[in-house]
Amino acid sequence: MDNDVIGIIGCGAMGSALAKGMIKAGCIEPSLLYLYDLDKGRMIQLAEELNANTADKPADFIPLCKHIFIAVKPQDTEGLLYAIKPFVQPDQVYISIAAGITISFIESCLSSGTKVIRLMPNTPCLIGEGTIALSTGDAVTDEERREVEHLLKSIGLTMRLPEKLMDAATGLSGTGPAYVYLFIETMIDAGVSVGIRRDVAAKMVVQNVIGAARMLETNAQHPAELRNIVTSPAGTTSSALLVLEESGFRSCLIKAVREATRRSEELRLG
Numbered sequence: 001m002d003n004d005v006i007g008i009i010g011c012g013a014m015g016s017a018l019a020k021g022m023i024k025a026g027c028i029e030p031s032l033l034y035l036y037d038l039d040k041g042r043m044i045q046l047a048e049e050l051n052a053n054t055a056d057k058p059a060d061f062i063p064l065c066k067h068i069f070i071a072v073k074p075q076d077t078e079g080l081l082y083a084i085k086p087f088v089q090p091d092q093v094y095i096s097i098a099a100g101i102t103i104s105f106i107e108s109c110l111s112s113g114t115k116v117i118r119l120m121p122n123t124p125c126l127i128g129e130g131t132i133a134l135s136t137g138d139a140v141t142d143e144e145r146r147e148v149e150h151l152l153k154s155i156g157l158t159m160r161l162p163e164k165l166m167d168a169a170t171g172l173s174g175t176g177p178a179y180v181y182l183f184i185e186t187m188i189d190a191g192v193s194v195g196i197r198r199d200v201a202a203k204m205v206v207q208n209v210i211g212a213a214r215m216l217e218t219n220a221q222h223p224a225e226l227r228n229i230v231t232s233p234a235g236t237t238s239s240a241l242l243v244l245e246e247s248g249f250r251s252c253l254i255k256a257v258r259e260a261t262r263r264s265e266e267l268r269l270g
């Protein structure tokens with residue numbers, strides 16, 4: 001087995017983000033990447049774009065791979081796992097991004113002792129700016145985990161978490177971009193309501209979010225410290241913050257994350 005060969009099963013939104021990210025970042029040579037999807041058109045299109053290999057069936061590429069990414073929908077995962085089981089080898093690492101599918105479930109469908117890593121990515125992975133929660137099965141060594149973390153750097157920031165927090169990671173960060181989009185959408189409407197043209201408001205709000213996030217990233221300060229700097233005595237920010245506090249802005253967001261976490265627990269398989 002060539003230890004650098006990577007297989008990606010499922011060439012949809014997340015599978016292609018992984019493939020494109022790893023190649024763009026130079027983590028892998030296109031000739032060492034195998035793509036596989038039931039949707040042959042989708043698979044061939046991605047392979048042509050990246051100069052990567054395609055496979056007609058699992059038997060053609062799984063035995064060659066060190067890392068195999070499973071990027072099909074959760075409901076398709078169990079069938080896929082049983083289909084690839086005959087080709088699993090003990091030194092391979094299987095990396096699943098299927099929401100709600102536990103490591104023990106994957107191990108039980110493949111063979112006990114199979115090396116399994118579970119991820120919860122989010123959509124900014126599509127542009128290399130994702131957040132990826134990562135949990136490892138017992139059979140995965142530290143070195144194997146680091147190898148996978150290195151590959152994932154191409155699509156975003158990896159955070160190691162115990163698997164029991166994967167539903168929380170789903171509620172906070174898998175779902176997270178949707179909260180930010182709703183905030184941005186609402187702020188644009190707010191800009192329009194105070195007289196700013198929609199296209200201008202949109203640019204201002206998006207830059208506000210990027211700028212505020214970069215300030216946090218650059219200064220390593222607590223958000224409250226940066227907020228205090230904007231809040232002058234009896235000023236506009238202070239008036240606005242009072243309204244947000246009275247309207248339960250914080251408790252509303254906390255409840256939303258808790259509810260998403262609860263729903264993720266409800267959908268969990270295994």
Ligand SMILES: NC(=O)c1ccc[n+]([C@@H]2O[C@H](COP(=O)([O-])OP(=O)(O)OC[C@H]3O[C@@H](n4cnc5c(N)ncnc54)[C@H](OP(=O)(O)O)[C@@H]3O)[C@@H](O)[C@H]2O)c1
Nearest residue numbers: 010012013014037038039071072073074076080098099121
């Ligand atoms: N998108 C997100 O924001 C996000 C975030 C976190 C986690 N995830 C996880 O990422 C995974 C992939 O999501 P996605 O949005 O990328 O899905 P997607 O766009 O639907 O892509 C999945 C692809 O896998 C193919 N497929 C299904 N069963 C297969 C099989 N047995 N063998 C080979 N290919 C098969 C599908 O083909 P057909 O269409 O022909 O079935 C489809 O082309 C999901 O498990 C999801 O939970 C997604």
